[in-house]
Amino acid sequence: MAKRTPPTHPRVQRQIEALSQRLRAARMRRSMTQEVMAERVGVSVPTIAKLENGDPSTSLATVLRALTVLGLAGDIDLIAAQDTLGRELQDNALRRTNAPPRTRTTPTPRPTPITQTPPAPTLLPTPSAPPKSPRPRKPKP
Numbered sequence: 083m084a085k086r087t088p089p090t091h092p093r094v095q096r097q098i099e100a101l102s103q104r105l106r107a108a109r110m111r112r113s114m115t116q117e118v119m120a121e122r123v124g125v126s127v128p129t130i131a132k133l134e135n136g137d138p139s140t141s142l143a144t145v146l147r148a149l150t151v152l153g154l155a156g157d158i159d160l161i162a163a164q165d166t167l168g169r170e171l172q173d174n175a176l177r178r179t180n181a182p183p184r185t186r187t188t189p190t191p192r193p194t195p196i197t198q199t200p201p202a203p204t205l206l207p208t209p210s211a212p213p214k215s216p217r218p219r220k221p222k223p
Contacts, residue, residue, distance in 0.1 A: 085139065087138055087139040095138065102134050102135060102137075109152060113196045123151050128150075129144060133148060
């Protein structure tokens with residue numbers, strides 16, 4: 083069963099094709115054939131052809147080994163070195179977590195001032211009536 087390659091976004095496909103053209107130009111500037119390049123990278127000639135034709139199914143390891151063979155290994159370290167979007171997102175997240183606690187938007191009720199009230203009058207015991215006895219209940223029919 084053939085390996086399936088997921089569809090590639092057109093912008094990404096253009097980037098892959100541009101990289102493949104740059105790799106091919108670098109190989110040709112060094113007067114290197116595809117056979118020699120394939121031998122040094124450790125892949126077959128058709129794989130180098132796929133790489134130079136912008137086939138998105140070519141593995142990243144093959145691309146990195148090709149850059150190393152061409153003497154462009156220093157460029158590998160520049161890939162995604164400046165992650166400005168990621169740093170901005172991280173800084174925004176830190177600002178939210180280090181922010182001072184939010185204040186209430188609704189006014190808090192103020193306590194009523196304490197005023198001195200006169201002491202409550204003491205109640206004298208009143209004579210109580212004798213407790214009533216409960217009424218007898220009628221039996222239910």
